[in-house]
Amino acid sequence: MVYFSSTHKSFIPAAWKTDGTYSKQDWPKDAVLLTEQERATYWKQSPPDGMQLGSVARRPTWIPIPVTALELLHARKVAQINTACETAITAGFWSQALGAPHFYSSQLDDQLNLTGLVLHSQDSAYPCRDEQGLRAFNAHTAAQLLQVSNDFTRFKMRLLERAGALKQQLDHALDAKDAQALEAIEWSEVAP
Known part of the structure; x- marks a missing residue:
C-alpha cells in the first residue's frame, strides 16, 4: 500500500x-x-x-510542465530563425555555371527540378535570369547543371550553418537564463 x-x-x-x-x-x-x-x-x-x-x-x-517566459522567447526566436533561413534558401541564388553570373530560382519545386535534371545527366534547357534580370530557358550541359546544383548546395549549406550557429547561441542564452542575449540574437543575411 x-x-x-x-x-x-x-x-x-x-x-x-x-x-x-x-x-x-x-x-x-x-x-x-x-x-x-x-x-x-x-x-x-x-x-x-x-x-x-x-x-x-x-x-x-x-x-x-509550465513553460517559462524564457522558454517561450527561445521557441519564438528559433521559429524566426527557421523561417528566415527557409525564406533565404528559397529566395534564389547566383551561379556562374554558364560563364557569367545568372540568377536561379530555388523554391522547393525548382530544387526538385534541378535535382531531377542532374540525376539524368543530360543536357537541358533550364530557366535562369541574366544580370539584367531577363529570364530565359538557357541551354545547359549536364556539367553546367551539376555546377548549378553544386553552387546551390554550397549556398544552402552556408544558410543552414548560419541558422545552426544562431540556434546554438539561443540554446546557450537559454541555459544562462539571459533574456537580453536571447532578444539580441537575430538572423542576418549571408553574403552570396
Whole structure:
C-alpha cells in the first residue's frame, strides 16, 4: 500500500506510517491511499514527456510542465530563425555555371527540378535570369547543371550553418537564463 500527499507531491509507503518514520503529528493530513490503478500509473513511474507529477482533488495526475517566459522567447526566436533561413534558401541564388553570373530560382519545386535534371545527366534547357534580370530557358550541359546544383548546395549549406550557429547561441542564452542575449540574437543575411 502506498499513500500520496498532494501538499508534498510525493508518495509515502504505508509502512512509514507505523515504523516510526512519521509520528501521528507529522503524518500528512492530506495523504490518501492510492488505488491499484494510481499506484501502477504514478508510483515509481517516469512522467510522459512534457509532464510532471501534480494533483487534482488530492489525487495524483500528470500535469503539463509550465513553460517559462524564457522558454517561450527561445521557441519564438528559433521559429524566426527557421523561417528566415527557409525564406533565404528559397529566395534564389547566383551561379556562374554558364560563364557569367545568372540568377536561379530555388523554391522547393525548382530544387526538385534541378535535382531531377542532374540525376539524368543530360543536357537541358533550364530557366535562369541574366544580370539584367531577363529570364530565359538557357541551354545547359549536364556539367553546367551539376555546377548549378553544386553552387546551390554550397549556398544552402552556408544558410543552414548560419541558422545552426544562431540556434546554438539561443540554446546557450537559454541555459544562462539571459533574456537580453536571447532578444539580441537575430538572423542576418549571408553574403552570396
